[in-house]
Amino acid sequence: MNNILEFWAQHTPIFSILIPAVTAFLLLLLGNPGSGALAQDWRQPWRRGISYVSSLLGLSTAIIYLIFASSGQISTYNLGEWTAPFGIVLVLDQLSALMLVLTYGLATPILWFASRDWDARGRYFHAMFHFLLMGLCGAFLTGDLFNLFVFFEILLMASYVLLLHGQGKARFQLGIHYVTINLVASALFLIGLGIIYGSVGSLNMVDVARLMPMLEADQHKLAVAGGLLLFVVFAIKAALLPVGFWLPKTYAVATTPIAAIFTIMTKVGIYAILRINGTVFDDELSHNILASWLLPLGLITSVYGVIGAIGSERLRRFVGFMMLSSVGTLIIAISLFNTLAWAAALYYLVHSTLIAAAFYLLCGWITSQRGSFKDHFNVAPQMKQQKLVSLIFFMIALMMAGLPPFSGFLGKVFILQATTHSPYQLIIIVVLLVVSLLSIIAFTRIGFILFWRATKPEERPESAEFKAYQALPEQAPARNDKTIYLLLFALVVFMVFASPIQQYMFKTAAQIQNNTLYETAILKHDHLQQIISVQPYDPENLPETKYGGETLDPNANLIPYLIPQKTFEGGHISEYKMRQIEEQHIQEPQVLDDAQLKPMEP
Template sequence: MNDFLNFWHTHTPIISILIPAFTAFILILLGNPGSGYLSHDWRQPWRRGISFVSVLLGLATAISYLIHANTGQITVYNLSEWSAPFGIVLVLDRLSALMLVLTYTLATPVLWFASSDFDERGRYFHAMFHFLLMGLCGAFLTGDLFNLFVFFEILLMASYVLLLHGQGKARFQMGFHYVAINLLASALFLIGLGMIYGSVGSLNMADVARLLPALQPDQHKLAVAGSLLLFVVFGIKAAMLPVGFWLPKTYAVAATPVAAFFTIMTKVGLYAILRVNGTVFDDALAQMSLMAWLLPIGLITSLYGAIAAIAADRLRRFVGFMILSSVGTILIAFSMLNTEAWTAGLFYLVHSTIVAAAFYLLCGWITSQRGKFKDHLKTAPKMKQEKVVSITFFVIALMMAGLPPFSGFWGKVLILQASSDFPFQAWIIGTVLIVSLLSIIAFTRVGFILFWRATRPEDLSDEGEYVAYQAIPNHAPMRNDWAIYALLTGLVLYVICANPILKYIEQTSQQIQDNAAYEHVLLKKDEHGNVISVLPFDPTYLPETKYGGETKDENAHYIPYLITPDTYQGEHISQYKQEQIHHQNEHQENIPDDSTLKPMEH
C-alpha cells in the first residue's frame, strides 16, 4: 500500500490524463464494426463497461485531487524530468482540481445515458469520448502555453468526430463550419505563441509571468499583442461575441449526450482566459488592454444571448443562446479583475455548465415526446409525459434564469456584490438584471408553446395523426430522465453546500493571482538563489544534447539543479559534460552572480 501511495503522489497530475488516454487506446484496439452491427457485437458490453469504469475511476481521481489541492499545495509534475521552463510541466492547483471535478461530474451521467443506445449510432463513440476527456484534463493541468495548444488540438479532434456521431446532412454541414472555425483559431493560437516566445523566450506560464515586467518596451508590446491574440482564440472556444455565432446551430445538431457534454467545451475557453490573460499577463499594460475588451464583450454577449433566445425557433438553439448569455455573465465577472468577482464568476461557471447539460438532455426527452414536431417551437399535441416533463422544464427554467433559491441566483448576486467598487457598476447591475428579466420572458414563451398551447391529441383511430401519436413512446428514452435528475440533484447539493464551496473557490481566486507562489514551486534556482531561465532571450543559444558532440558549455554548472540525481548519474550526461560541471563547480568564484544562460561556442 505504501508503494502504491508513493507512486500515486509522485505521478499525481499525470494520472488524470493517462486514465482516459489508455482507455481510449484499449477501446480502439478492441475494434469497432459499422454502426449497424454494434447492437449485435459481442464486444459492445465490454466497450461500455471499460468506458464507464474508466470514467468512475477518473471521477474518484479528480475528487482525490480536489482534496489534495484543498490543502493549498501546488503540485508540479516534470515530464521526462526536465524542469521548467526548459521542460513541460503539469500543475495541479485549486483551479485545475475544480475543473477536473466539474468535467467528470458532467461526464459520468452523460456517458451512462449515452451507453443506452446512442453509442450504437456511430463508430468509436467511447474511444472519442475518452480522447476528449484526455484533452480536457490536459488543458486544465498544463503549466505550459504550447502544451495548452497541444491539448486543445486533442480535444478538438475528438470533438470533430463526436459532433458527426450519428451522421446526417445537418451534422455534416455544421461540422464542416465547426472544423473550419477551429482550424482558424488553431492557426491564430500558433501565431500568438510565436509572438510571445519571440519576445519573452519562454512559454512556461510561471516563467512568462516572471519575465514579462523586465522586457524591453518593444518586446513587451509584442508579448502583450500575442496575449491578446490568444484572447481571441480563447474567445472563439468560449463562444463570446463576435466570434461565438457558431455555437447555437452547431450544438443544436449534435446527438443529445454529445451536446450535453459539449457544454464543458466553452468553459475551457473561459478557463484559459482566466488562467492566461488574467494571471500570466497581469502587468499594467496587459490588464488595461484586456479590461478594454473583456467588459464590453461580456455585456454584449450576455444581452445578445438573452434577446436571441426569445426569437429562437428550435428548443436546442434556445439552449445554445442561453449558454451564450451565461458566457457573457461569466466574462463580466472576470473583467473586474478582483478576487470577489473571480469567485463569483467561477461559482456561476460551475452552475451554468451543469444546468445547460441538463437542459440539452431534456431537449432529447421532449423531442422523443413530440413526434414529427421534434424540438421545433410550434404548437403540437400534448406530450404523453406532460406533467413530469413540464415540472422538469420549470425547475431548469428557474435555475437557468437565475431565480431563487437556486445556484444561478446566488451566482448573480455574488457578481453584483463584487461590482460595488467597480467604475462601471451601473452597467453591470443593469445588464445582469435586464438579462435575468429577458431570460424569464424567453422561458415563459417556450413553456407557453410547449405546454400551455399544446392541443388535445387526435382520438379517431382511422386518422393518420392518431396512428402517429400512438407511436410516440409513453416514457423517456432509456436513462434520459434519470441522467437529468442526477444533474439537477447535483445542483441542489451545490446550493446546500454553498458555504464550503464558496470558501474553496475564494481561496482558488486568491491562489491563482499569486504568481510568486507558482514561480517558487515551478522554477529552479542556482547556488546564488537566482531563477535559472533565459533573460534576456538569446535566439542564437543552442542547448547541447548527448548527441551534440564535445562542445564547451558555459551553462554546464546549472545541470545538477535542473534534473534528478538518478538522471544526472545516467548515460545521458556524457563524461565530457560531467568534467565541465566539476570544473565549473571548483571555480565558483569565476561564475557571475546571475542566472543568464550564455550561448555555446560553435
C-alpha cells in the same frame, strides 16, 4: 502499499491524462464494425464496460486531486525529467483540480446515459469520447502554452467526429462550418505562440509571466500582441461575441449526449482566458487593453444571448443562446479583475455548465414525446408525460434564469457583490437584472407554447393523428430522465453547500493570482536562490542542461539544479561534463552569475 503511494505521488498529475488516453487506444484496438451492426456486436458490452469503468476511475482520481489541491499545494510533473522552463510541465492546482472534477462529474452520467442506445448510432463513439476527455484534462493540467495548443487540437479532433455522430445532412453541413472555424482559430493560435516565443523566448506559462516585465519596449509590445491574439482564439472557443455566432446552430444539430458534454467545451475557452490572459499576461499594458475590452464584450454577449433566445424557433437553439448569455455573464465577472469576482465567476461556471447539460438532455426527452413536431415552437398535442416534463422544465427555468434560491441566483449575487469598487457597478447591475428579466420572459414564452397551449390528443381511433400519437413512447428515453435528476440533484447540493464551495472558489481565485507561488513551485533555483532561466531572452543563448558532448559548457554548473538527484547520479552525465560542473562550482559566486545562461561555443 508504501511503494504504490510513492508511485502515485510521484506521477500524480499525469494520471488524469493517461487514463482516458489508454482507454481510447484500447477501444480502438478492440475494433468497430459498421454503425448498423454495433447493437448486435459481441464487443459492444465490452466497449461500454471499459468506457464506463475508465470514466469512474477518472472521476475518483479527479476527486482525490481536488482533496489534495484544497490544501493549497501545487503539484508539478516534469515530463522526461526536463524541468521548466526547458521541458514540458503539468501543474495541478486548485483551479485545474476543480475543472477536472467538473469534467468527469459531467462526463460520467452522460456516458452512462449514452451507453444505453446512443453509442450504437455511430462508430468509435467511446474511443472519441475518451480522446475528448484526454484533451480536456490535458488543457486543464498543462503549464505550457504550446502544449495547451496540442491538447486543444486533441479535444477538437475528437469533437469533430462526435459532432457528426449519428450522421445526417444538417450535422455534416454545420460540422464543416465548425471544423473551418476551429482550423482558423488553430492557425491564429500558432501565430500567437510564434510571436510570444520570438519575443519572450519561453512558452512556459509561469516563465512568460515572470519575463514579461523584463522585456524591452518593442519586444514587450510584440509579446502583448501575441497574448491578445491568443485571447481571440480563446474567445472563439468560449463563443464570446463577435466570434461566437457558431454555437447555437452547431450544438442544436448534435445528438443529445454530445450536446450535453459539449457544454464543457466553451468552459475551456473561459478557463484559458482566466489562466492565460488573466494571470500570465498580467503586466500593465496587457491588463489595460484587456480590461477595456472584456467588460463591453461580456455585456453585449450576455444581452445578445437572451435576446436570441427570445427570438429562437427551436428548443435546442434556445439552449445555445442561453449558453451564450451565461458566457457573457462569466466574462463580466472576469473583467472586474479582483479575487471576489473571479471566485464568483468560478461558482457560476460550474452552475452554467451543469444546468445547460441538463437542459440539452431535457430537449431529447421533449423531442421524443412530440413526434414530428420535435423541438420546434409549434402548438402540438400534449406529451404523454406532460406534468412531469413541465415540472422538470420549470425547475431548469428557475435555475438558468437565476431566480432564488438556486445556484444561478447565488452566482449572480456573488458577481454583484464583487462590483462594489468598480466604476461600472451600476451598468453591470442593470444589465444582469435586465438579462434575468428577459430570461424569465423567454422561458415563459416557450413554456406557454410547449405546455399551456398544448392541445388534447386525437381520440378517434381511425384518424392518422391518433395512430401517430399512440406510437409515441410512454416514457422518457432510457436513462434520460435519471441523468437529468442526477444533474439537478448536483445543482441542489451545489446550492445547499454554497458557503464552503464559495470559500474554495475564493482560495482558488487567490491562488491563480499569486504568480510568485507558481514560480516557487515550478521553476528551479540555483545555490544562490536565483531562478534558472533566460533573463532576458537572448537568441544566442543555448540552454544545454542534461546531455552534452565534448563542448565547453559555461552553464554546466546549473545541471544539478535542473534534474532529479537520482538522474544526476545515474550515469547520464559524461565525465567531461562532470569535470566542468566541479570546476565551475569551485569558482567564486560573485564572479559566476548562475542565473544568466551563457552562449556556448559552436
